[in-house]
Amino acid sequence: xxxxxxxxxxxxxxxxxxxxxxxxxxxxxxxxxxxxxxxxxxxxxxxxxxxxxxxxxxxxxxxxxxxxxxxxxxxxxxxxxxxxxxxxxxxxxxxxxxxxxxxxxxxxxxxxxxxxxxxxxxxxxxxxxxxxxxxxxxxxxxxxxxxxxxxxxxxxxxxxxxxxxxxxxxxxxxxxxxxxxxxxxxxxxxxxxxxxxxxxxxxxxxxxxxxxxxxxxxxxxxxxxxxxxxxxxxxxxxxxxxxxxxxxxxxxxxxxxxxxxxxxxxxxxxxxxxxxxxxxxxxxxxxxxxxxxxxxxxxxxx
Numbered sequence: 001x002x003x004x005x006x007x008x009x010x011x012x013x014x015x016x017x018x019x020x021x022x023x024x025x026x027x028x029x030x031x032x033x034x035x036x037x038x039x040x041x042x043x044x045x046x047x048x049x050x051x052x053x054x055x056x057x058x059x060x061x062x063x064x065x066x067x068x069x070x071x072x073x074x075x076x077x078x079x080x081x082x083x084x085x086x087x088x089x090x091x092x093x094x095x096x097x098x099x100x101x102x103x104x105x106x107x108x109x110x111x112x113x114x115x116x117x118x119x120x121x122x123x124x125x126x127x128x129x130x131x132x133x134x135x136x137x138x139x140x141x142x143x144x145x146x147x148x149x150x151x152x153x154x155x156x157x158x159x160x161x162x163x164x165x166x167x168x169x170x171x172x173x174x175x176x177x178x179x180x181x182x183x184x185x186x187x188x189x190x191x192x193x194x195x196x197x198x199x200x201x202x203x204x205x206x207x208x209x210x211x212x213x214x215x216x217x218x219x220x221x222x223x224x225x226x227x228x229x230x231x232x233x234x235x236x237x238x239x240x241x242x243x244x245x246x247x248x249x250x251x252x253x254x255x256x257x258x259x260x261x262x263x264x265x266x267x268x269x270x271x272x273x274x275x276x277x278x279x280x281x282x283x284x285x286x287x288x289x290x291x292x293x294x295x296x297x298x299x300x301x302x
Contacts, residue, residue, distance in 0.1 A: 003036045006046065006091075013085050021172045023150065031078035034061070046086060051096045054079060058100075073102040112247045117237060118143055124231045130196040131214075135227050137185075137192040138211050138219075139244065144185035145169075146248035146266050149241055153219050155210040162186050162193075171267040179265060 011029050014020040020028070038057050039046065061067050061075060076097070083097040113121075122139060126132040142152050151169040160167045166180050201216045209218035228241040245266070252262050 003040070003046075006086075007032055007036065009089075010082055010085050014081070018081070019173050021150075021174065024172075027074060028078040028081060031075050032082050035079065035082075047092050049083075049092070049096050051099060054097055054100060069103040076100050076102050111239065111243050112250045113237075113239060113243055114247075115251070118244065118247060120235050121228075121232050121237060121239075124234050127191070130199045133188075133192050133196040134200075134211065135231070137188040137196075138224060139228060139231075139241075140185045140188045141167075141181055142241070143244040143248055144181040145179040146245050146252075147179065148172075148245060148267075149221050149224055151267075153209075153211060153221055153224060156208045157210055158208065160189065160210060162189050169267070175267065177264070177267045 007029060010032065011025055014025045014028060015022075035057055036046075038060065039049070039053075042053075042056075044053060057079075058072065058075060062072065067075070080095075080097040080100065083092070083095045086092050087095045122136055125136045125139075127136050138152055141147065142149065145167065147169060148171065151171055154170055155167060159169065163186075165182070165186055166178055168176055169179055170176055197212060200212050200214055204216070206216040207218055211219045211224075213219055213223065225241050232239050249262055249266055252265070
């Protein structure tokens with residue numbers, strides 16, 4: 001079978017059987033395409049691939065593409081998934097990727113912003129314009145509900161209950177969950193739906209998407225991300241849009257929310273993913289300890 005046909009069938013398998021998210025499917029597709037090109041250069045068939053060939057490929061990726069341990073782990077995950085599919089389809093007799101081990105990745109504490117910095121970024125947006133009204137609305141909603149950027153741009157008109165203060169979102173693997181948002185986000189949504197969105201749609205509903213651009217089409221992830229970076233840079237802050245989600249989770253824990261609640265609101269499948277925010281909270285406590293203990297010590301000496 002042609003490599004293009006194998007990759008096509010594999011991608012269909014990822015979506016229909018493994019229920020992988022679109023971005024994961026694309027990530028795996030690109031990795032397997034690179035791998036198939038590698039096999040072609042080496043004149044190796046998929047059926048004759050062994051573990052040694054896979055190691056050679058990963059060494060090549062490391063040397064030529066200078067990939068980090070995180071990307072290596074993703075590449076190994078894609079290879080394991082692909083060869084499970086290949087074995088199930090009887091293209092090979094075994095799965096040569098089974099014994100591959102992913103490199104250990106250092107857990108990096110997520111960056112967070114305090115409420116004042118978030119407000120400064122949001123206040124930089126000129127809400128007297130239709131674009132500004134929309135941007136303020138989407139960023140406020142991402143922060144207030146702890147959304148991923150993909151979840152925000154995938155929202156439809158029917159997914160949001162402004163009066164009730166909640167929305168239905170589709171997260172990783174198309175899993176649905178209910179998220180809550182605050183009064184400010186609700187007020188911004190009302191403004192956006194009343195003034196900005198009708199202007200973009202021209203009074204004609206071309207899409208059920210909640211957040212749309214000037215042509216009346218659903219906003220893209222890239223477009224939303226670029227707008228956020230522009231506003232943050234304007235006040236001298238270097239940050240990623242996903243930081244709003246991290247800041248949401250940390251604020252909940254600081255306010256006394258339990259991990260299970262935060263896990264449910266963020267849509268984490270595993271509680272261990274949510275637990276990283278407890279480290280953030282501890283790091284903040286240590287920082288405050290360093291800041292205030294010298295003053296306390298001086299006062300005690302007096």
